[in-house]
Amino acid sequence: MTTAQKTTAELAAEYGLKPDEYQVILDRLGREPNYVELGVFSVMWSEHCSYKSSRMHLRKFPVTGERVICGPGENAGVIDIGDGPDGQKLACIFKMESHNHPSYIEPFQGAATGVGGIMRDVFTMGARPVALLNALRFGEPSHPKTKRIVEGVVAGIGGYGNCVGVPTVAGETNFHSGYNGNCLVNAMCVGLADADKIFYSAAPEPGLPVVYFGSKTGRDGIHGATMSSAEFSEDSEEKRPTVQVGDPFAEKLLIEATLELMASGAVAAIQDMGAAGLTSSSVEMAGKGGLGITLDLDKVPQREENMSAYEMMLSESQERMLAILKPGREEDGYRIFKKWGLDAAVIGETNTSGHIVLTHKGEVVCDLPLAPLSDDAPLYDRPWVEPDMEAPLGSAPSAPVGDALLAILASPDMASKRWLWEQYDRHVMADTLADSATGADAGMVRVHGTKKALAVTSDVTPRYVKANPYEGGKQAVAEAWRNLTAVGADPIAITDNLNFGNPERPKIMGQIVRAIEGMAEACRELNFPVVSGNVSLYNETNGVAIPPTPTVGAVGLLEDYDLRAGFHTLKAGHVLILIGETVGELGSSIYLREVHGIEAGAPPKVDLATEKLNGDFVRGLIQSKTAKAVHDLSDGGLLPAAFDMASASKVGIELRNTTGLEDFVFAFAEDQARYLIAVGEASAHLVLAKAAEAGVTAATIGVAGGTDLSLTGAMSLSLEQLRSANERWLPEYMA
C-alpha cells in the first residue's frame, strides 16, 4: 500500500480516537493504519456511529412486541399496522434524529439537512415518508443568538419538508437558558410501506454490483468543526467551509427513484449515506452481510476536482444512496436514475473477502478487515454517579389565578407557536386529519386509501428530567402515550432522541443512565417498545451541559379515523369531567417558573399503572363516541388545558374547584395521568359511574358555554383576552 502518510497516536487523537482505541487498531491490524484507514476507524468508532457511551444502557429498552417487525439496529424501526385495502400487510417505519451541532453553526442548513437525513433513513427501508415532526429547544429569548437560530431553524425545516412534499404535522418548542450554547433540533419522520417489501442494509451475497446514486460527492461536512467565516477575497484562497447544504429537490427525486427502483425488484440491499457517508454505508452493508466489498473511488460521482480518497470516504454530502443490486439489474437502475435526473455509477462489488478494499487512481488506498470495525468497536461502561436531583417542594407560593394564567399563556414555552408552524406545509399529501393548528394532542395522517390513521407526537419535559432523570424519563414516555391516547389512538411504539451533555462526566452519565432506566420502565409498563432512536452527547459549552433532554417520538394507530378525538370540538352545554387525581404537584412546574421565577422541586410522580388505567378508560370513551372533546393535562396543568380546549372550540368554560386544594394549586398543578374530557350532559352521570366501576378517579368540574374562561371564585377572563396573550408573544419576539 502506498498511501503515504504514516499515522501516529497523536494523529489518531486529532481524529477523536483515544490512545487505547488506537492501540486496539494497531493490535488488530498488526501494522499502522494509513491515513484513509485511520479516517475509516475514526468515523466508525465515533460516538455518533458506535454509540460507545450509551450502547450498554440502550440495551435496557424493551424492543420487541407483537407489532414490532424490526427494532433498533436498522435505519429505522418498523411496526405492523395491519392489513391494507388490497389485503397487503402494512408497515409503519419511523425514526428520530438530531442535528443539534450543525443547526447551531448554520441554523438554516443544519435544520434542513437534519430533515433530509431522517427522511432518507425511512425511505431507504422502502417506506414513503408521510409525516414529519420536529422537537426544538432554543436558548432563552433574550440571548443574542436565539432569535437568529429560531429564524433559521424554522425556515430550514419548512424549506426542506415543504419542497419534498411531506407534511410537518406536529412538534414541540421550548426556550431555556440551558440551551443558550447548544440548541437542539430533533427531527422525526414517519413512513408507510408494504410489510412484505421492507428493505434492509445487509449485503446478501457476493458478486453483486454496488451502485451509488443521488447527488455528487463534494467536500461537505469533512471535519465539520473547522468552519471558517473568512470573508470574500479576490485571491480565492478562502478557507473551505464544510457546512452541508441540503437540496430538497434532489431529495424528492431521490425518494421517487428509490421507491421506483425498489418496486422494479432490482434492489438486494440498500443504505442511505448519512453521517460518515460512503464509509459507514459501505462498511455496514458488507459487515452486516458477513461479506467483503471493493470500491473503486474513481467511479464515485464527484462535484469537485482532485478529491482525495480520504475526502470521498468522509464526505457528508447530502442526498446520496448506496444500493446493492440483484445480478444483472444495472440497466433497471440506470433507466430509473436517468428518468429522475440523478447521478449514478456502479462503484464496486461485494465479495467474500471480509475486507473493505478501496482503490483510487489505480492504487489500493485502504484494505481493512471489516470484523474489527464492528466487533472491536469501543464499548464503554462509563463511570457514573447519581445525578443531582431536586428535593420535594415544600409549600408553593400563591398568586392571583387570572394574572398567573395570563403570564403562563404568554410565556415563551406556553405561547402559541403559530408563527412557526404556519411556515410548514401541514396538508400536502391530502391525508392530514390533525396538525399543529387543529386542537388535538397529536398530529394525525390517514393511511392512504384506508380508514386507518397514524397518530404521532413528540414529547419530553426537560425541567422534569433535570429535577429527576428517572421520573422525568418515565414522564416523557407517559406523556407521549397520553397524547396518542387523547386522540383516540392505540399507542404502538416509540423512537427516541437522547440529548445530553458530556458522558465523560459522571453526573451527566448518571442522567443518561437514570433517564434511560425511567424511560425503559415506562415503555415496559405501557407496552410501548422502542423501535429506533438516536443519541446526541457532548451538548455542552464551556462546561455547561444542556438540560437532559431525552425526546420521545411516538406513533399510535387508529383503525377507524372517524373515531378520533381532539379538543377543538367542545360545544356549549357539554359537561367537563376531569379524569385522574389531583394531589397538587407543583414541583418543577410551569407555574412556579413563569409566575414566581422558581425552578425547583421534585417533578410530579408518574404512576404507570394509573396512567394505563386512566388512559385506557379515556380511549374507551372516545371509541364509544361518549367523549366529545379530549385534552391531556401536561405543562401548566388544568387551566391552560381548559384554555386550549375553549380557545380551539371557540366556546367558554366555567370550572369549579371540586377539591380541597387552594385554587391556584387546582388550576396549575401538574399531576400526571390526567385528562380533561367533555361529554354530553345526559351521559355525564354514566361516565362517572363507569369510572368508579373501573377504579378511575373522575369528577365533574364544569360546563361549557359563554365566551369566558372562569374558575368560580378565582378568576374569569374573556377568551379573547387570553387568546391574544397566548398568540402575541412569538410573532412579537420574531418581528
Add this chain to the structure above:
Amino acid sequence: MKAAVLVFPGSNCDRDCKVAVETTTGAQVEMVWHEETSLPSNLDLIVVPGGFSYGDYLRCGAMASLSPVMAEVVKAANAGVSVLGICNGFQILCESGLLPGALLRNSGLKYVCKPIELTIENRKTRFTSAYGEQKTVWMTQGNGDGNFFAEPDVLKGIEDNGQVVFRYVENPNGSANNIAGIVNSAGNVLGMMPHPDRAFEPALGSADGAPLFHSLMRVLQAA
C-alpha cells in the same frame, strides 16, 4: 370525464390532484410525465399540480413552463380544453403565458400555510357553476410565492372581464386586489393559489373544493 395530471420533477401534489378528481367526479385520471410530447386524446381536463417543480429554483414554475408537455398543454388550452393550475400549477401557467400576471414572493417573505376563506367572484365559469349561492369557501393554502401581480392595465383588464374567480377575504400575501385565482379571457384556464385538492372531503377540514370539480362535470353533462 377524462382527465390528466401533469408530473414534473418536484411536483408533490400530483397524487393529491388525481385523488381529488377521481373522488369527486369518478373520472379516470392519467398521470402525464413532463417529457411527453403528446397528451392522451380527448382530454376534458388537464391539471397542473402544486409542489416545487425543479425545486422552485431560479423562479417558481419557470423551468417547468418550458417542458415539452407544456407546449402541448398550451395547444390544448387554445383548443378549449379545461386547464386547472393549482399553486405551483398557477405559477407554471403564468410563466407559460396561458394566464396573465406573475406570482411574487409573499409580502411577509415567508412560506404561509393556513386555511383561508375565499369569496367566489365569478360563479359563471366552468369551474364555479356548482357553487350555487355559496358566497365564500374555505380551502387551505401553502406557498411562499403567492403574491399575484399584474401591470395596472392588465389588472384592470382582468377585473373588467370578470376574470377574477376567487378573492381572499383576508389577504395573506400582498396579492393585488386580493386575487387568489383567475381565469384566462376565454374562461377555460383557471389558476389559483389555494388548494381544492386538499379540501374535497370533510375529514380534510373542508369539502369546499369539491364543487369546483363538480362544476367541470356539469359542463360536460350539459354538452
Add this chain to the structure above:
Amino acid sequence: MKATVHIFLKAGVLDVQGKAVEGALNGLGPVQGWGGVSNVRVGKVLEFDLTATDKAAAEAEVKAMCDKLLANTVIESYRIEVA
C-alpha cells in the same frame, strides 16, 4: 454614495440553484439553439444608497452590514463596490 453587494456561495458549497439552472439551460439548448453552459452560479445582488459621503467610510459601513446582516459568512462570501 451608491453601494453594490454581490453575494455568492463560497467555493465548495453546493449551489443547488446553479445546478438546476445549468441543467435547464443545457436541456433547452438544442431546441432553442444556444450552446452549452457550465459552472453556473446563482447569487444575490443588492444595490442601495448610503448617506456616507466618504468612500473608505462607506466601504467600511457596507462591510459591517454584510458581516452582520446581508451575508451568511458561514457559507457565503461577498464583494462590495462603492461609488
Add this chain to the structure above:
Amino acid sequence: MKATVHIFLKAGVLDVQGKAVEGALNGLGPVQGWGGVSNVRVGKVLEFDLTATDKAAAEAEVKAMCDKLLANTVIESYRIEVA
C-alpha cells in the same frame, strides 16, 4: 466566454425583499454604527461559462436565455455582461 446576468424587479413592482432589508439595515444602524440606507433593491446575479467564442454571438445567446428562462419580463428586467 463568461457571462454575468443581473436580474432585478422592474420599477413598478414592489420589491418586498428590498424593503425588508432596508428596514432591517436602518433599524440596526444606530446600534451598529452605520448610517442610513435608501432605495435598497435585491436582485439575482448569475455567472456562467459559455461555449460560444464570439462576443456578439454570446450576447445574443445569453439574451435568448434571459428572455426564455432566466428572467420573467412581466416583472423583471435584466442586464447582460459577456467577457
